[in-house]
Amino acid sequence: MSNTNVTSNTSSTSTSPAAASSGPVAPADWSALVSAALLGTERRTPPVAMRSGQGSAAALLDAAAVSTVRRRAALRPAPAGERPAPAPADPRPPLPPAARRRLSLLLADRGGAGSSRRGTAPDLTELLPQWLAAADGYGYRAPEALLPELLDAARARTDLRAAALALAGPRALWLARLNDEWKFALRGIGGPAGFPLGDDPEGVRQQWEEGLFAERVALLTALRRHDPPAGLALLATTWSTERAEDRLMFLDSLREDLSAADEPFLERALSDRSRNVRATAAEFLSTLPGSAFAARMAERAHTCIGPDRTSGTTRIAVEAPHECDAAMQRDGVTPKPPSGRGERSWWLGQLVEATPLDSWRERFADRAPAAIVALPVADDWRTELHDAWCRAAVRQQSADWARALLGAPGAPPQAAEVSPVGSSRDLTKLLAVLPGDERARWVAEFIAAHGLSDAFRMLGVCAVPWAEPLGRAVVDALDIARDAGSYPWSFSGVMGLAERCLDPAAADRLDMLTAVTDEPEGASPGSGGYWSEAFQRLVGTLRLRATMRAELAPPPAAPVPAGESARRTS
Numbered sequence: 001m002s003n004t005n006v007t008s009n010t011s012s013t014s015t016s017p018a019a020a021s022s023g024p025v026a027p028a029d030w031s032a033l034v035s036a037a038l039l040g041t042e043r044r045t046p047p048v049a050m051r052s053g054q055g056s057a058a059a060l061l062d063a064a065a066v067s068t069v070r071r072r073a074a075l076r077p078a079p080a081g082e083r084p085a086p087a088p089a090d091p092r093p094p095l096p097p098a099a100r101r102r103l104s105l106l107l108a109d110r111g112g113a114g115s116s117r118r119g120t121a122p123d124l125t126e127l128l129p130q131w132l133a134a135a136d137g138y139g140y141r142a143p144e145a146l147l148p149e150l151l152d153a154a155r156a157r158t159d160l161r162a163a164a165l166a167l168a169g170p171r172a173l174w175l176a177r178l179n180d181e182w183k184f185a186l187r188g189i190g191g192p193a194g195f196p197l198g199d200d201p202e203g204v205r206q207q208w209e210e211g212l213f214a215e216r217v218a219l220l221t222a223l224r225r226h227d228p229p230a231g232l233a234l235l236a237t238t239w240s241t242e243r244a245e246d247r248l249m250f251l252d253s254l255r256e257d258l259s260a261a262d263e264p265f266l267e268r269a270l271s272d273r274s275r276n277v278r279a280t281a282a283e284f285l286s287t288l289p290g291s292a293f294a295a296r297m298a299e300r301a302h303t304c305i306g307p308d309r310t311s312g313t314t315r316i317a318v319e320a321p322h323e324c325d326a327a328m329q330r331d332g333v334t335p336k337p338p339s340g341r342g343e344r345s346w347w348l349g350q351l352v353e354a355t356p357l358d359s360w361r362e363r364f365a366d367r368a369p370a371a372i373v374a375l376p377v378a379d380d381w382r383t384e385l386h387d388a389w390c391r392a393a394v395r396q397q398s399a400d401w402a403r404a405l406l407g408a409p410g411a412p413p414q415a416a417e418v419s420p421v422g423s424s425r426d427l428t429k430l431l432a433v434l435p436g437d438e439r440a441r442w443v444a445e446f447i448a449a450h451g452l453s454d455a456f457r458m459l460g461v462c463a464v465p466w467a468e469p470l471g472r473a474v475v476d477a478l479d480i481a482r483d484a485g486s487y488p489w490s491f492s493g494v495m496g497l498a499e500r501c502l503d504p505a506a507a508d509r510l511d512m513l514t515a516v517t518d519e520p521e522g523a524s525p526g527s528g529g530y531w532s533e534a535f536q537r538l539v540g541t542l543r544l545r546a547t548m549r550a551e552l553a554p555p556p557a558a559p560v561p562a563g564e565s566a567r568r569t570s
Helices: 004-008 030-039 055-072 097-108 124-138 145-158 158-168 171-178 180-187 203-208 214-228 227-243 244-252 260-269 275-286 293-304 326-330 343-353 361-364 370-376 380-398 400-407 429-432 436-450 454-462 468-483 488-501 504-514 527-552 562-569
Strands: 305-308 315-318
Touching: 004 124, 030 055, 030 504, 055 504, 097 124, 097 145, 124 436, 124 488, 124 527, 145 158, 145 171, 145 180, 145 343, 158 171, 158 180, 171 180, 180 293, 203 214, 214 227, 214 244, 214 293, 227 244, 244 275, 260 293, 275 293, 275 380, 293 305, 293 343, 293 361, 293 562, 305 361, 343 380, 361 370, 370 400, 380 400, 380 429, 380 488, 400 429, 400 436, 429 454, 436 468, 454 488, 468 504, 468 527, 504 527
Parallel strands: none
Antiparallel strands: 305 315
């Protein structure tokens, strides 16, 4: 009911005929009471009996109270539910008081307009993931009073779930069992501590055979981390009776700790009824360089690709397969190409992608990857071949081949194009194969040479906080864009990444960029003020991140008095 409308009329006295009525009146309809309360008794006379001298608002409240008692009295008593077991203890240290207040503010602000890039205030929504990661690094536990809000935030944003559940700890799982909206948290209980594993083989078997699908996936993942052969043996016990989509998920659990011991099982999976299962098994086998599958694919690929010295200089000759026979299809080669793709080039790419990259050294006279990549390729097969090598480098996590295929960042292949025309390669995935420091240097040099237009996705795979060469390159490129007179909205994505990824120590150095500068001739109107606003937001966000980091730091240990120290050592 509207308290404002009701209370504002408590002193009024109705002069309607109903006011004088003292006879019995039928119980008022609840919806009619609500309507009168919402509209106000001055605008709608409540359908209730009123005593002499009683105002209509007071009569309405009396009738609502009587109706409430009547409604409750009609309920049948039910047996009390079973009391839940007490929440488990969480021995981790609590958050420092300042960090606890900060978490409360971040959770309260998560529903704000995080997509707006105007104004100078930091976007707290985008700082929550960093705060959670930092808190988990210190090993803190979440305050019990904030667990519901933390679970709500994790339900709304999947990118928060891992860090939020780690901070929430076992008490979040206890709460999730009592609220269906938080059931997602129960899917992340794949840690070894959550299952009996080797201490209770019978319990593992029972959980595997009787558990829900999410619980079975979590159990298999945990067992693979704890004892890979035992995890594979458990999967084999029910493999033939599982549904195709379940087999695919279970097979993906073998991705971690994949070894030669898994080869026989994966070879059998190559004959699976599901095409997706066969493709995944082939992908896993191709990452085992000593497997029979890898040898078969290498033999096929080497038949199609090799050195050609007929022209006087070594180049790469390519003869794509003329058919996709049954043996190739069993090994995961898909016979039908996607729309617009030729069959032979499609088959060739799949063969090269699954071939161990080390085998190409022997094929090309022990040349290093960079030397092989530099060889000319006959008959316009260069793009197809290099794209397949890129996919192989990502699949096999080969830094040497990724480095060779990326080339020099200052002058990348194909005249500084991120990808040549008609190419399917993804340089971002190649960058992710490189060590973190080298990745940051490569992207920094790329930005220095080519600007920010093609660098957004590359920046997304660089470690946070950005190493100094990369941070400096991004800020310099933004400064150059400002001097060119464009609006900062064209670089809002990069600016947003800078707020989250720049080292907070760079804030003082960036202060000079917050001033409004003279706009160059031909600049967009007002661009100088907009850039000043954007840099103010960047500096403010970096300083807030530094403050948040300081709030999370444990308080320093109290110094021990000299006399006490002497007594302890004596």
